[in-house]
Amino acid sequence: MVFKLLNYPYLVQKEIITNMDFTSIVLLAKCSTRMDSVVYSLNYNIVELRYILNRKEFTVHVSTDGEKFDAVISFEFVKELLDNEDGFYAMQQILDHMIKLRITRDIEGKCVIQVCKRWRKLIQWKFQEEFQTLFRRVPEFVIHTPLRPILARNSSNCESVTMDGSIVKAEVVEEILSQFPNLKNVRLCWPFVDPVNADSKLLKLDSLVVEQCKTPLLKVLLRGFTGRHLILKNQHLDVLEVEEFINGWTSNETFPNMETIQIFTRRFPFDWEQILDRIQTQPFDSSKRPAFYSINSQKYMDSSSSAFDCSNWVDIERQGDRKLASIKASSKVIRFFVWN
DSSP states (O other), X not given: XXXXXXXXXXXXXXXXXXXXXXXXXXXXTTSOHHHHHHHHHSOOOOSEEEEXXXXXXXXXXXXXXXXXXXXXXXXXXXXXXXXXXXXXXXXXXXXXXXXXXEEEEOTTSOEEEEXXXXXXXXXHHHHHHHHHHHHOOOEEEEEEOSSOOOOOOOOSOOOEEEEESSOOOHHHHHHHHTTOTTOOEEEEOSOBOSOOOTTOGGGGOSEEEETTBOHHHHHHHHHHOOSSEEEEEESOOOHHHHHHHHHHHHTXXXXXXXXXXXXXXXXXXXXXXXXXXXXXXXXXXXXXXXXXXXXXXXXXXXXXXXXXXXXXXXXXXXXXXXXXXXXXXXXXXXXXXXXX
């Protein structure tokens, strides 16, 4: 029995389509011009849209709760398409080009589209635009690259990028970041040993997380970061480096916009008492600040809770504007939160 969805009233169409899985919704939009109009007219329960890029694939994921992401569609870039392979073949017109696609589903039901490598940037640009229109969300990019990534012209207002892969040079990171003019949040997930320039975009981000942060980058960030949230994960951290960034903030010479710094270290033991002996601290005073600090505004949270009990932390006061910051340190993590 043939089920003619377009013959039903719009409200029935809406109910049926919005209860389909997202892969089926994407494929349904490709059936006809009329179906495309119906599919794109609906609102879907999407919290986040994520694009994952690597050397061979461009994959689209969506999340309905902001935590679990489901793969919707994957583009595989191959040297050539062979007509004798299983699957449905289609032609897609992009600008003045007719591009051949091979469409299949994998064992999990995700749509897989194969296309020749030479069309990679064009396909990526076109479908980025389509998914943002369909799901009405600004995407987050996850880039896996040991080399320079093959990035299409960016048609989004992307604010968040995660870069994962092997060790790369600072100039490659800067090149990637420059393709996202509205970028606010970055997570770097590899050892980064190159120094960065004073005008580096890394220093001006709203939120920055660096996994396995090495000493050259660590020193630059603790002196020149001008954003709001900084998380550093480092194998070793010297007491003097911590004291230097605290004194820089206290003297109003560094971190003009800082709200939170979290530094994770595996150095044992970390002699926090050395620092406390040399800086002027205050005990918690409920008349000056609340006991709990919330950092809901931070994009990349590395804690299961967004609220921290700071009632047993020590406080310091900044010169000039007399802002308070609270500090807590252990052998594993140092947290430095500024109160507005």
